[in-house]
Amino acid sequence: MKPIAITLLCWCFVFADQANAQVAKHRPVTLMGSRFDITIVAETDLKAESYIDSVVAEMSRIEDLxxxxxxxxxxxxxxxxxxxxxxxxxxxxxxxxxxxxxxxxxxxxxxxxxxxxxxxxxxxxxxxxxxxxxxxxxxxxxxxxxxxxxxxxxxxxxxxKLKGMKIGFGAMGKGYAADKGRELMEEKGVKAGIVNAAGDMTTWGTKPNGKTWSVGLTNPFNDEKFITILNLKRDAVTTSGSYEKYVEFDGKRYSHIINPVTGYPAIGTISVTVIGPSAEMANGFSTSIMVLGATKGLALMHKFPEYSCVIVTDKGMVIKSGNFKGRLKKMLN
Structure with missing residues (x-):
């Protein structure tokens, strides 16, 4: 999971001159060995910071488990x-x-x-x-x-059952943490915010100016450009990618996303972004599709109409599920 693949556009907003003044406070923190970014919309800076503290505490609790x-x-x-x-x-x-x-x-x-x-x-x-x-x-x-x-x-x-077996939640764990952070804030009555758990992002509500959250999907071949811009309210978006974390032997690149069946790195797909209601589920889908490939991945997504996806192949092709909503180029430059 690569946090650079999902970029929130315009982090901080302050509208102190309005009758119902709202501020959006942002804080980066290190959790689960990765950078997390938390943004909370509240009436004052003090309240927003206190809510962020609560999200950090919840995610730390999950990490400890x-x-x-x-x-x-x-x-x-x-x-x-x-x-x-x-x-x-x-x-x-x-x-x-x-x-x-x-x-x-x-x-x-x-x-x-x-x-x-x-x-x-x-x-x-x-x-x-x-x-x-x-x-x-x-x-x-x-x-x-x-x-x-x-x-x-x-x-x-x-x-x-087997000696030497190990389980790990490097994939769904961060998505679960992002979901739980959003759930906690909604229980506390926080109207809007973003929890970005190293690329597993949940959003809810709107910016203080009433507009939706804008999230850019980075072009894996040029991190200064976006494939598309997503406008999110109560949504989750995750990206699994192989274009930053890899090794090379004899001129061939091997990504960090391993096919559990073969034991070798997944091939053919550079990144998969999934949008839907839950970051945990979206991460499960994006990680799976990296291994399954575009054809089987799209067939899988068809069974879950609440979720949509964008797949980028190692040849630069951009493939989207039929229910994907957003502006999208057909081919990367």
Missing amino acids: ISDWKPTSQIAAVNRNAGIKAVKIDREVFELTKRSLYFSKLTDGAFDISYAAMDKIWKFDGSMKVMPSSEEIKNAIAKVGYQNIELDSAECTIFL
């Missing part, structure tokens, strides 16, 4: 006990895992939270100097498979 790299998290405990025993978790974590498995079944494994077992094979932090061998990849994907994740709803437990 599901971040597999935090040894104190419930998911880290599940991973440590892979092949040993089931681990009791909070119902919230259980339900998030259950929804993730739904995506795995829906996509025949193109989306799979047990991909985390491959984290030592492919590295995209600059430390990777040689291509993984076919034997290494074969051994890694032996530990990948959503079919080996066992859920017990009555006991509220997760059991990973």
Whole structure:
């Protein structure tokens, strides 16, 4: 997930001279190892800042539950006990895992939270100097498979059947956090704002001037240009992309989005943007379509008319679902 792919146009607005004065305050924070941006519309700066504090606290709470790299998290405990025993978790974590498995079944494994077992094979932090061998990849994907994740709803437990298995919420976790941040603000009566969880964005309400939020989808071949501008009210938009985080061997580029079935990076698609009511669901779709490709991805989206998508191929073609609304170029320059 690449935050540069979704750009909010015009962050801050102040209309102090109006009868119903509103301000929009923006704050960048680091959560879940990534940059998050939170914008809240409120009557005063003080109120807006207080609401932002609440969103940050909620997202930190979620991070403490599901971040597999935090040894104190419930998911880290599940991973440590892979092949040993089931681990009791909070119902919230259980339900998030259950929804993730739904995506795995829906996509025949193109989306799979047990991909985390491959984290030592492919590295995209600059430390990777040689291509993984076919034997290494074969051994890694032996530990990948959503079919080996066992859920017990009555006991509220997760059991990973194979030793060495790992699950991670690097995809849907940020979308879930964005949804929860928006939900919390709406419960508190906040009329408008944006929660951008490293590219998984939720919006609600309007700018203080009554206009919709404007979000630009970055051209993956030229980050100074937009493919299109989206006008959002109560919406969610996510982008999964392979054009910034990758490694190269023998002149061939390998992206960070791995096909859980083959163990090799997904090919053919540079970015997928999905728009709909939920960032969690939108992220599940955008990640899945990166692996499935345009044809199967569009067929999947057709089953969910509340969601629409824009796909950019590695050849520069822009493909949109039939229900996509917005200005869109047919071909990137």
